[in-house]
Amino acid sequence: MLNQFLLERFAEQGQQPALIWKDQEYSYRWLLEQVGIMSKWITAEGLAGQLVTLEEDYSPYAAAALVALLGQGCIVLPMDRYLVEAKREEYIQLAQVKWRLGVEEGKLCIRQTCELSGEVPVLLSSLIQEGGVGGLVLFSSGSTGVSKATVHRADRLLHGFRRQIRPLRTIPFMMFDHIGGVNTMLQSLSSGGCLCIIADRSPEEVCRTIEKFRVQALPVSPTFMNLLLLGRNDEGYDLSSLEVVSYGSEVMPESVLAAWNRRYPQLRTIQAYGMSELGILPTRSKEPGSLLFSIQDEGVKYRVVEGELQIHTETAMIGYLNAPSPFTEDGWLRTGDEAVLEQGYIRILGRRSEIINVGGRKVYPAEVEGVLEEMECIEAAVVSGEQSGITGQRVKVTIRLATECTLTDLRRSIWEYCQDKLPSYKIPQKIVITQGALVSSRMKKIRKPMTSIPFVSAGK
Known part of the structure; x- marks a missing residue:
């Protein structure tokens, strides 16, 4: 068996x-x-x-x-x-x-x-x-x-789960049908750990569970980490048992990671790397607070070809049911992640499918979102590309406000705040304010067309 x-x-x-x-x-x-x-x-x-x-x-x-x-x-x-x-x-x-x-x-x-x-x-x-x-x-x-x-x-x-890790009390945060959820469950049970199942994925419930059951490990998304920081839901709970937080499933904005490490300097915060096509690979960050990481598995090889991260491993999927094969002729998986190698470490820049091309210049949504979400008036921002007859695409941002603000004032505030932090072509040209959700049930930002979201106002 x-x-x-x-x-x-x-x-x-x-x-x-x-x-x-x-x-x-x-x-x-x-x-x-x-x-x-x-x-x-x-x-x-x-x-x-x-x-x-x-x-x-x-x-x-x-x-x-x-x-x-x-x-x-x-x-x-x-x-x-x-x-x-x-x-x-x-x-x-x-x-x-x-x-x-x-x-x-x-x-x-x-x-x-x-x-x-x-x-x-x-x-x-x-x-x-x-x-x-x-x-x-x-x-x-x-x-x-x-x-x-x-x-x-x-x-x-x-x-891959024959390799045992230190048994920990862990919250299986990623969904049951998500590769991260399957990985957390099988890795914990194969190592003698304990899964502490949460009733829902709200910051409040996660903090309650950590305190009550002395949870040690928490695998989450950067979006969830940002929500926890903004809501300060941890202030009424004892989270002293928590030892390690691993994040993945989307690009981590530098501003969010820096704020997280300031709030929780005692935690070991690790960048995980994985995808439905690969499973979750063991990684090691270059240093605390760094977005650079290496893959710690002798059976896994990686390379960057024309700006794209490619990985070779026996544990990769065998194919898609509804899409062309992403494998190269020599068996490497084209991950679709834009990346660079720095001193032997990997830095993920963003998904190729999300890159915005403004007059031939690349804009990575996570970079712009990281700057915008530093602003006190913004609760969450999702950046995407919109067609432009002049530059091919322009940068659009959909925003949930943290404080009441008119579109005119928001547009002016964004321009003033971003001027010395982003080149002008990366500063959003279209701003939309919404009261709808910008995050999926998997705690990832939704970047596909959000036609169902109720718009409050929009401007060019």
């Missing part, structure tokens, strides 16, 4: 807590028993090695179900239990999944059997035919456009 090494480690931990959910502890012995029960059910239902969904949020039962399904060689599409039905149906039709699974009253069950409208995609059918290798299909956040469906071999993906 693919999960045999996990089962052995669960047995070694015995009564040690594996998960805390709804203020109740669940031991590794309990987890081992649940995996066994669910594995027998999977076999009895004839689902071993088949393509299935697992539509859940974090819970001890969902964790046991994922381990059991992968162990039985299933190809699993994890889906957030609260994903909108239209998006859920889109994913099911794309992969041609017949069985939709979930957990009801503590038992893994078939929620629905779907009628297939076409043939199972070649990538998935080839995994099924191999038998026993299992698979994982993950969808990107789609924050810059259409979600891409990445296909991983479970045997390769699970192999």
Whole structure:
């Protein structure tokens, strides 16, 4: 079985807590028993090695179900239990999944059997035919456009968790169907750690959980870190147990990292690097507060070609279901991240798909956002490109205000504040004020066209 090494480690931990959910502890012995029960059910239902969904949020039962399904060689599409039905149906039709699974009253069950409208995609059918290798299909956040469906071999993906780390109490912050969420869950359980599951992803709930359960590790996004800084939600809580915060999933603005390190100088703050296509790679920052990092895995090679970071690793996905292959002819994954190498370290500049081209000059949204979010009147800013007949594109920013301000006053304040911090072509030419959300459920900034956001006012 693919999960045999996990089962052995669960047995070694015995009564040690594996998960805390709804203020109740669940031991590794309990987890081992649940995996066994669910594995027998999977076999009895004839689902071993088949393509299935697992539509859940974090819970001890969902964790046991994922381990059991992968162990039985299933190809699993994890889906957030609260994903909108239209998006859920889109994913099911794309992969041609017949069985939709979930957990009801503590038992893994078939929620629905779907009628297939076409043939199972070649990538998935080839995994099924191999038998026993299992698979994982993950969808990107789609924050810059259409979600891409990445296909991983479970045997390769699970192999990466044989490497144990120091067991810690960790909040699984990233979503259950996100590569970061899967990584946090499997890394913690394979190392004898304890997952402290939060009721929601608000700064208040995260701080409450850290205090109550003496959480030691917190993997989050830069957007969440900024929200915590702005809201000062930590002031009423004891966060002294927290040792390490790792951030990833989007570019970190220098201003946010500097403010974070000023507020929490005692924490070890680490830049993680990962994506749906790669998994999460072990990294080391050059120094505290630095945006430079190196990848700490002998099995991973990296290079920068024409400004793009490329990575070669055996744990990379085998391909997309709905997009062209991103691999070079010699097997390197084109990450889509603009990057530079500085003294052997990597610096991520931004996603290629997000770069704004103003008259041939590059503008990285995160750089501009980092400057704007230093302003007291701005709660959050999302920068994007807009077509221009003169320069090809111009810089547009959509803003949520922290204090009341007219568009005219905001435009003047932005110009005055940015003059000595950004070249003129990077200063936003179009400013939109909104009361809508600028952050997705995955705590990432939404950069695709925000047609659903209610605009208060706009100006050129």
